[in-house]
């Protein structure tokens with residue numbers, strides 16, 4: 001199947017990156033949000049990224065303008081009707097995703113493929129909400145999409161071979177390193193990464209080190225590009241808590257349970273980088289560690 005037009009539902013942290021990466025690969029893109037404010041914020045991030053690329057001489061102005069010209073922002077899911085592939089990157093909440101898929105299934109042309117960017121929710125359950133489970137798969141991008149090379153392509157029970165081929169081909173056309181995996185909670189990366197991040201928080205709670213010390217230790221001792229608590233802030237603490245909830249329910253193992261500190265930060269509206277505060281405060285020039293209990 002030849003892909004020309006890609007729909008992206010959600011223009012948050014992941015959706016704006018998927019929209020930009022798709023447009024940079026030459027696809028026509030339509031990206032939706034629930035409010036004009038959220039849409040403007042997401043498109044604004046794309047504009048900023050492209051301007052930075054021009055400034056650094058990585059892309060010329062005409063190409064950046066062409067990329068932006070291929071992206072149509074919308075509040076109307078009706079604009080997805082003629083998409084060949086629709087990827088959802090909305091909030092990590094199953095009822096929200098199911099409602100969206102039911103709506104899109106009645107709008108988008110029948111032979112189009114649907115993909116979820118979920119980090120932890122069952123792909124099969126979302127596929128079953130549509131009349132096209134054979135053309136439904138998982139496409140799990142990583143944050144920031146513009147920079148992270150991996151794409152997990154997820155096969156659910158009913159995903160047809162041809163649909164997997166579409167997913168792999170799409171990922172490769174974006175220049176991604178593609179790994180095929182199965183519809184198990186967390187797939188490959190989050191199955192391994194999420195317990196590690198949650199253990200970083202538990203370690204902090206138990207006093208093994210300060211926020212900064214834990215991050216410094218894992219960078220200098222394990223060669224990680226960023227420490228676990230910084231990475232929690234980058235992922236988004238609300239998203240991490242949702243993923244932990246799904247994985248804890250699926251596996252029933254305490255290593256997947258959201259620690260009290262994570263729950264408190266989310267309840268206080270501190271979601272990490274995207275809200276300006278999490279384990280660090282991002283209001284100044286450089287992040288400053290804050291006591292998550294305060």
Ligand SMILES: NC(=O)c1ccc[n+]([C@@H]2O[C@H](COP(=O)([O-])OP(=O)(O)OC[C@H]3O[C@@H](n4cnc5c(N)ncnc54)[C@H](O)[C@@H]3O)[C@@H](O)[C@H]2O)c1
Pocket residue numbers: 009010011012013014015032033034035038088089090091092093096100117118119120140141142143234235236239274
């Ligand atoms: N944050 C990460 O590191 C990461 C990595 C890989 C995958 N994911 C997954 O990507 C998805 C999105 O996560 P995010 O981090 O971008 O969250 P986010 O909170 O930054 O963005 C989600 C966006 O979806 C919008 N939205 C909600 N319902 C919508 C609807 N019906 N139609 C259109 N837009 C809608 C919200 O307004 C919000 O802007 C989740 O499923 C998450 O698990 C996240």
